[in-house]
Amino acid sequence: MYAIEVAKLTKIYGKGETAVTAIADATLQVKPGELVAILGPSGSGKTTLLTSIGLINEPTHGKVVIDGITVADERWLPGLDLKRLRREKLGFIFQAHNLIPFLTARENVMVALEINHLTKNEAKARADELLTSLNLGHRLDNYPSALSGGEAQRVAIARALANRPKVILADEPTAALDTENGKNVMALLKQLAVENRSAILVVTHDHRMVEGFDRIFTVSDGKIIGEKINGNTSTSQALA
Amino acid sequence: MNLAIRDIRYHSGRFILTSIGLGLLLGVVMSMGGIYRGLFGDALAVLDATKGDIWVVQQDTNGPFAENSRIPEDIKYRIRAVPGVAEASPLSFQTIQIERLGKPFRFFLIGYDLNGFGGPPVIVAGRNIRQKHYEMVVAKAMKMAIGEKIHLGLHDYTVVGITGKVVSAGGDPAAYVSLADAQDIQFKKDNDAIRNDRERIGANLAGMQNISPGQAKFLQQNIAAITESTHTVNTIVARLAPGADLHGVQERISRWNHFRPISVEEQTKILTKGMIEKARMQLGLFRIILLVISGVIISLIIYTSTIDKIKVIATLKLIGSQNRVIIGMILQQSLLMGLIAYFVGYGLILLTYDKFPRRIVLEAQDLQGLFVIVMVICTISSFVGIRKALKVEPAEALGG
Structure with missing residues (x-):
């Protein structure tokens, strides 16, 4: 079973003459344990693809299945609790880490757990465990402003992992980091x-x-134009 | 985890300063309420201290606090004779402004019969008036020392005692002298005026052809005595015997010409509705305006604070946070701000209320009412921020 299945996903913003197709007929699958990139220049539609998979943008057409649950088939399926699905199935990592500035590293992880109905003690234990495993055990009580870029991004990763999601969606997670920190992440x-x-x-x-x-x-002008697997090009157009 | 508390803890300086600023505003609102209550207290101070049941005043007037009322002093004997009246005592009132220590010095002079009632309700220092002349008891607010002298009318008066917070309806502190002294101060003409009056009366009588010189002299002496008499008072206050019929006594006195018997209830109405109603409305309007301003300020602060947290709110939404978590964060901050501001205002007014030039009366029910109003305003004010927060799209968390 795939963790992510996207079939003929299309997202069009606006209507009539002003309509803009952000993503067209995108099809992809990601297995559990796979690390997959969507590569493309700015405005190519990759973030729209991510937000459609991330239950933020309702697709105009197509199908989205997350961990075996069909969430969209032409449109959101009625009766779905999108927030709950995001809480339980998805983890998000952002370009600028998006840590809550008034919470410490530990609290930033705890907040995701408490939102998912863990008790304070359970959340604290899990947050400490996660942050320690990411070599941030000495930074538990530091505010984001006191963390380096790499440390802050690792706290964000810990937060994304907190509820053991099946799918993690990352939006430019290395964009704000230097090469070394980027590679570490x-x-x-x-x-x-x-x-x-x-x-x-x-x-x-x-x-x-x-x-x-x-x-x-590889995405360009709203279309997936190439796929590269472990160094092999599997589609008609090679990755540059 | 309480996000509101965490945010406040992180931005404590900004939050506390804002709350203090708001607290100062609420302190003004509280003082307005206190001044309003104080107006009531001031207006009724003499009425309450006198503990009379009926105030007999000049016909067609509203009594000594609202307008001029002059009646003969000796009517007190007639009033005492009315069935149901236990005692009656004459009182004289006048507002005096003199120069003292180079500054205007204004007070409310009350003259009372030393053998009757209506004198100082308490003596907090010194003693009460014992001599018929030239002694006075002053309110603490006049800031005079015992033994200090003050020149009024034609004579000097010595402060022999200090009384508590007795003031006129206008808020001027009260001073007590004997009725005779008060009448002298109010009505006694100076020697030149007396001489002029006597000359004028004598000249008028001398011009009358049909009276003899002996009759003219007799008339001159009697008319002069009447014009020079100071036995006039502003009111005579009567206390009723237990079980006496108030309306019956009023009815009886009303039948005499030239007098109006006003019950305490009517006098209270004259004082509160007639004299301080406009001030009350003015203060009420100020309070409403200040509360509206407080509401607008809280709304702006909460809205700005919400705008500052757009990315945080979007992130919370993206990671699946329930709306109640976000609403709770904004609402709790608003309520906490109101709570802190309320107690800052309360503390401020507690520390300063006795330094106000006018009396401030803080009543528990007013303060509790204001607390509820502040909490309601905070709740309503937070709606602007909540509305903004609920409109934030999770997608706003994405991007740089």
Whole structure:
């Protein structure tokens, strides 16, 4: 079973003459434990693809299945609790880490757990465990403003992993980091994908980081134009 | 985890300063309420201290506090004779402004019969008036020392005692002298005026052809005595015997010409409705305006604070946070701000209320009412921020 299944996904913004097709007929699958990139220039539609999979943007056409649950078939399926699905099935990592500035590193992880109805003690234990495993045990009570870029991004990763999601969606997670920190984050994501059996889908235009991915989809003008698997080009157009 | 508390803890300086600012505003609202209550207290101070049942005043007037009322002092004997009246005592009132220590010095002079009632309700220092002349008891607010002298009318008066917070309806502190002294101060003419009056009366009588010089002299002496008499008072206050019929006594006195018997209830109405109603409305309007301003300020602060947290709110939404978590964060901050501001205002007014030039009366029910109003305003004010927060799209968390 795939963790992510997208079939003929189309997203059109606006109507009539002003309509803009952000993504057209996108089809992809990601297995548990896979680290997959969506690579493309700005405005190519990769973030729209991510937000459609992330239950933020309702697709105009197509089908989205997350961990075996069909969430969209032409449109959101009625009766779905999207917030609950996001809480339980998805983890998000952002370009600028998006840590809550008035919460400490530990509290930033705890908040995701408490939202998912864990008790304070359970949340604290899990947050400490996660942050310690990411070598942030000495930074538990630090506010984001006191963390380095790499540390803050690792806290964000810990928050994304907190509820053991089946799918992790990352939006340019290395864009704000230097090469070394970027590579560390990519290595960490790779490790987590394997250890937690999570499907990790990363949107990026950072060519420095492409080596670490299992597969890379290339997006241009709203279309998936290429797919590269472990160094092999499987579609008609090679990855540049 | 309480996000509101965490945010406040992180931005404590900004939050506390804002709350203090708001607290100062609420302190003003509280003082307005206190001044309003104080107006009532001031207006009724002399009425309450006198503990009379009926105030007999000049016909067609509203009594000594609202307008001029002059009646002969000796009517007190007639009033005492009315069935149901236990005692009656004459009182004289006048507002005096003199120069003292180079500054205007204004007070409310009450003259009372030393053998009757209506004198100082309490003596907090010194003693009560014992001599018929030239002694006075002053309210604490006049800031005079015992033994200090003050020149009024034609004579000097010595402060022999200090009384508590007795003021006129206008808020001027009260001073007590004997009725005779008060009448002298109010009605006694100076020597030149007396001489002029006597000359004028004598000249008028001398011009009358049909009276003899002996009759003219007799008339001159009697008319002069009447014009020079100071036995006039502003009111005579009667206390009723237990079980006496108030309306019956009023009815009886009303039948005499030239007098109006006003019950305490009517006097209270004259004082509160007639004299301080406009001030009450003015203060009420100020309070409403200040509360509206407070509401607008809270709304703006909460809205700005919500705008500052757009990315945080979007992130919370993206990771699946329930709306109640976000609403709770905004609402709790608003309520906490109101709570802190309320107690800052309360503390401020507690520390300063006795330094106000006018009396501030803080009543528990007013303060509790204001607390509820502040909480309601905070709740309503937070709606602007909540509305904004609920409109935030989770997608706003994405991007740089």
